[in-house]
Amino acid sequence: MEELLIDLYGGQFERELLAEIAAVGIYKDIPADTILMDFGQYVKSMPLLLQGAIKIMREDQQGDELLLYFLEKGDTCAMTLSCCMGATKSEIRAVTETDTQLILIPVQHMESWLGKYKSWRGFVMDSYHDRMMEMLDAIDSIAFMNLEDRVMKLLQEKAQIVQNKEVYNTHKELAQELHTSRVVISRILKKLENEGRISLHRSHITLIEADV
Structure with a gap:
């Protein structure tokens, strides 16, 4: 110690x-x-x-x-x-x-x-x-930020913490942290994936834009 x-x-x-x-x-x-x-x-x-x-x-x-x-x-x-x-x-x-x-x-x-x-x-x-x-x-x-930007900001913060582009959080957990619903988060994550900013997997989210 x-x-x-x-x-x-x-x-x-x-x-x-x-x-x-x-x-x-x-x-x-x-x-x-x-x-x-x-x-x-x-x-x-x-x-x-x-x-x-x-x-x-x-x-x-x-x-x-x-x-x-x-x-x-x-x-x-x-x-x-x-x-x-x-x-x-x-x-x-x-x-x-x-x-x-x-x-x-x-x-x-x-x-x-x-x-x-x-x-x-x-x-x-x-x-x-x-x-x-x-x-x-x-x-x-x-x-001042829309929810989509807040989701991306949170994912980037989590990636920085673990120094890894893989974020192991459920949609429900992200929704709780951002004070919104799981359905809304799931829709935003799918939109971010379609834009090529993240990749969704069964157990984690990969940040394509992350700098870690």
Whole structure:
């Protein structure tokens, strides 16, 4: 674990902070499609992603979900920070997009490190900024992009995460993430295939335009 921490944060965190993370952090190796945090839960720790990806979902009053953003290697979640430090219930669902390795930092250490380590304060503030920009990007996509472009954007993001042109998601899963119906997604995917932008298969989608 210490080697992974040094590889990811050695140029960012003080040596003393890295040692504390290694001492108090709880290492987890989690398979894809695992719910890490759910709506209404109290959050007692903050994740640092060592490998893999996590998708962050929001729920509306009807119980439908919308993808806000992905967390990737080296990231943490600003909403998790807010819930931990404010002792409030989660308003998001965090699900592993791929097999994921992470370290969970207990809330009491998160707070003490804010005053103790300048690098940790910077990391937390940068995380808030990055997640805010990603949420603004999600809002812009809903407000200004048509659904066909949003589908293509989501497929490209997933391809970038796994560094592979093959995306293994069902039409239903894509529909849930984009807050629409499976029928609509299936129709759009077929249109994209007819345009030569993707290729549909029984278990996956191949991106022809992807740059990974």
